[in-house]
Amino acid sequence: MSKLRLKISMSLDGFVAGPDQSVSNPLGIGGERLHEWVVPLAAWRSMHGLEGGEVNESAKVVEESQANIGATVMGRNMFGGHPGPWDAKKPWTGWWGADPPFHHPVFVLTHHARPPLELEGGNSFTFVTEGIQTALELARHAAGEKDVSLAGGAKAAQQYLSAGLVDEMEINLVPTLLGSGERLLEGLGDDLHGLELVRTVATPRVTHLKYARRGKASSDKL
Amino acid sequence: MSKLRLKISMSLDGFVAGPDQSVSNPLGIGGERLHEWVVPLAAWRSMHGLEGGEVNESAKVVEESQANIGATVMGRNMFGGHPGPWDAKKPWTGWWGADPPFHHPVFVLTHHARPPLELEGGNSFTFVTEGIQTALELARHAAGEKDVSLAGGAKAAQQYLSAGLVDEMEINLVPTLLGSGERLLEGLGDDLHGLELVRTVATPRVTHLKYARRGKASSDKL
Numbered sequence: 001m002s003k004l005r006l007k008i009s010m011s012l013d014g015f016v017a018g019p020d021q022s023v024s025n026p027l028g029i030g031g032e033r034l035h036e037w038v039v040p041l042a043a044w045r046s047m048h049g050l051e052g053g054e055v056n057e058s059a060k061v062v063e064e065s066q067a068n069i070g071a072t073v074m075g076r077n078m079f080g081g082h083p084g085p086w087d088a089k090k091p092w093t094g095w096w097g098a099d100p101p102f103h104h105p106v107f108v109l110t111h112h113a114r115p116p117l118e119l120e121g122g123n124s125f126t127f128v129t130e131g132i133q134t135a136l137e138l139a140r141h142a143a144g145e146k147d148v149s150l151a152g153g154a155k156a157a158q159q160y161l162s163a164g165l166v167d168e169m170e171i172n173l174v175p176t177l178l179g180s181g182e183r184l185l186e187g188l189g190d191d192l193h194g195l196e197l198v199r200t201v202a203t204p205r206v207t208h209l210k211y212a213r214r215g216k217a218s219s220d221k222l
Numbered sequence: 223m224s225k226l227r228l229k230i231s232m233s234l235d236g237f238v239a240g241p242d243q244s245v246s247n248p249l250g251i252g253g254e255r256l257h258e259w260v261v262p263l264a265a266w267r268s269m270h271g272l273e274g275g276e277v278n279e280s281a282k283v284v285e286e287s288q289a290n291i292g293a294t295v296m297g298r299n300m301f302g303g304h305p306g307p308w309d310a311k312k313p314w315t316g317w318w319g320a321d322p323p324f325h326h327p328v329f330v331l332t333h334h335a336r337p338p339l340e341l342e343g344g345n346s347f348t349f350v351t352e353g354i355q356t357a358l359e360l361a362r363h364a365a366g367e368k369d370v371s372l373a374g375g376a377k378a379a380q381q382y383l384s385a386g387l388v389d390e391m392e393i394n395l396v397p398t399l400l401g402s403g404e405r406l407l408e409g410l411g412d413d414l415h416g417l418e419l420v421r422t423v424a425t426p427r428v429t430h431l432k433y434a435r436r437g438k439a440s441s442d443k444l
Contacts, residue, residue, distance in 0.1 A: 012393075012431075013407035014236045030412055171234075173395075175419035175433070179412035185235035190252055190401035197397035200429055202422035207429065209234075211397070 002143050003167035004073075004136060006150040006157055007065045008184060009034040009206075010171050015178040016154050026080055026095060028181045034174050037206040038062060047101045057201050061208045065170055070146025071139040072102055073132075075156030076110040079125070085112045093117060094125065105142040107135045109156055132159045154182040161185075164193035169211040224365050225389035226295075226358060228372040228379055229287045230406060231256040231428075232393050237400040238376050248302055248317060250403045256396050259428040260284060269323045279423050283430045287392055292368025293361040294324055295354075297378030298332040301347070307334045315339060316347065327364040329357045331378055354381045376404040383407075386415035391433040 010016050011034060018028030027034065038044045042053030043062040076083075081092030091114070094100055099120040106125045109132060117125040128135040139148040150160055160166050171184075194213045201208040232238050233256060240250030249256065260266045264275030265284040298305075303314030313336070316322055321342040328347045331354060339347040350357040361370040372382055382388050393406075416435045423430040 013405075013410070175431070177407060177410060177412045177414055179410065183235075185399060188235070188399060188401065190399045192399055197426060197429075200422075200424035202424050202429075204419060207419075207422055207424075207431065209397070209429065 002070070002140050002145065003147045004150055004160065004165055005065070005069070005147050005168040005170070006152075006160070006166050007170040008152050008157060008172070009038070009174055010184050011174050011176050011178045013177045013179065014183045014185060015181040016152065016157075016184045018178045018181040021077070021182075023080065023082065028178075030178050031181065033176050033178070034172075037172065037174060037203070049099075057203050058206055058208065061170065061172075061201050065149075068146050069104065069149045070143030071104055072106045072149045072151050073135050073139050073156070073160075074106060074108055074151040075153050076108060076112075077155065078151060078153040079106075079108045079110075086114050091117075093119065096123075099123070105139070106151075107139045107142075109135050109159075132156070132163065132165070136160070136165060154184050154186075157184060158187055161188055161193070164191075166193070166195065167213065169195055171209045171211070173207040173209055175205070175207075224292070224362050224367065225369045226372055226382065226387055227287070227291070227369050227390040227392070228374075228382070228388050229392040230374050230379060230394070231260070231396055232406050233396050233398050233400045235399045235401065236405045236407060237403040238374065238379075238406045240400045240403040243299070243404075245302065245304060250400075252400050253403065255398050255400070256394075259394065259396060259425070271321075279425050280428060280430065283392065283394075283423050283432075287371075290368050291326065291371045292365030293326055294328045294371040294373050295357050295361050295378070295382075296328060296330055296373040297375050298330060298334075299377065300373060300375040301328075301330045301332075308336050313339075315341065318345075321345070327361070328373075329361045329364075331357050331381075354378075354385065354387070358382070358387060376406050376408075379406055380409055383410055383415070386413075388415070388417065389435065391417055393431045393433070395429040395431055397427070397429070 008016050018031035021028040037058060040054045041059045041062055042055050043059045045053040080095050100123045103122045108125055108127050110127050113129050114127040195211040196214055198212045199210040230238050240253035243250040259280060262276045263281045263284055264277050265281045267275040302317050322345045325344045330347055330349050332349050335351050336349040417433040418436055420434045421432040
């Protein structure tokens with residue numbers, strides 16, 4: 001069965017978003033510092049239609065995280081817009097403009113039903129109100145032989161981690177403090193559901209910590 | 223001037239001690255998992271008067287952290303015993319028995335005055351009620367040309383980090399969750415006071431993240 005793979009950037013003090021997230025500041029105060037390591041990379045630039053960029057150890061990790069993904073699951077907060085029911089007159093279509101960088105089906109966890117959204121470049125957004133299990137089943141079906149990416153945010157990731165449904169977790173640990181905001185590893189107790197550290201890639205700007213169940217990740221080397 | 227060097231083991235979710243710390247369980251529930259990586263090492267065993275043990279990448283980090291240390295500062299909670307005034311009839315003498323592993327002067331932050339304690343092997347404990355600055359000055363004086371180790375616990379580390387007095391910070395990041403307990407990086411806001419990630423040593427059991435001010439740590443390589 002295809003794997004559910006979480007990738008997320010986290011500060012040294014455990015935050016995956018800064019405080020005071022809003023439509024105008026989706027990452028919260030200081031949150032952009034979590035992504036400074038990825039923006040210069042060729043792998044990130046090409047995903048956003050830009051040329052050039054750096055090729056380094058982090059780039060290989062990003063390329064690996066993008067490879068073999070057939071569908072994405074994300075939380076409502078990551079898809080964005082004001083909380084609560086969708087604005088029927090001016091429906092929010094995500095942060096990414098007319099041609100988002102996914103190019104495959106995306107399933108958005110929400111409490112508020114809404115028809116699917118089709119954008120350019122093979123990007124479709126399906127809004128799932130039946131919970132994380134249903135969203136994962138739909139995403140796995142859409143992904144076929146490929147894996148499913150769990151894109152965040154914190155609350156969606158926590159729900160899948162709590163349920164033991166995450167097969168791989170790549171934490172990009174950024175050597176900075178945010179001080180407050182949303183923590184990734186909260187409300188999970190002390191249970192990683194068998195996820196073990198299977199690979200570390202160290203760079204000055206970020207430490208990539210890959211967790212997996214060893215039996216399912218025999219190709220990984222430490 | 224001699225450096226103040228913090229070394230501490232932290233879980234992936236940011237805890238340096240588990241919940242429900244007590245005299246019978248000083249590391250809190252699950253807290254011993256933070257130290258499983260260090261106990262098999264020859265460097266740790268020799269520090270505790272034991273022979274044999276492993277020599278690996280972590281051992282080099284431990285040896286480095288023990289080298290050139292002339293004095294230690296620690297919080298009352300790390301020295302241990304029941305909180306509040308000292309028991310004059312049966313004074314607490316620390317967790318470490320008659321011959322603690324420091325072999326140099328130790329300065330304990332406390333709100334409760336107490337005469338110095340002399341144990342075997344060059345171990346002396348001085349109880350400082352005048353705050354972190356005074357404790358650091360006393361420790362620096364005692365250390366002479368050598369550095370001062372900041373041994374923890376969380377609250378003592380936070381006070382020195384908040385004041386910008388920590389020159390080096392080695393976080394031994396353990397790939398496990400504790401779920402609750404005492405966090406290291408709390409109440410510091412988003413300010414590392416110039417500490418930057420200068421070296422990462424990756425092993426399957428622990429990731430050693432060394433932070434320093436670059437100008438003061440030019441011999442470190444990434």
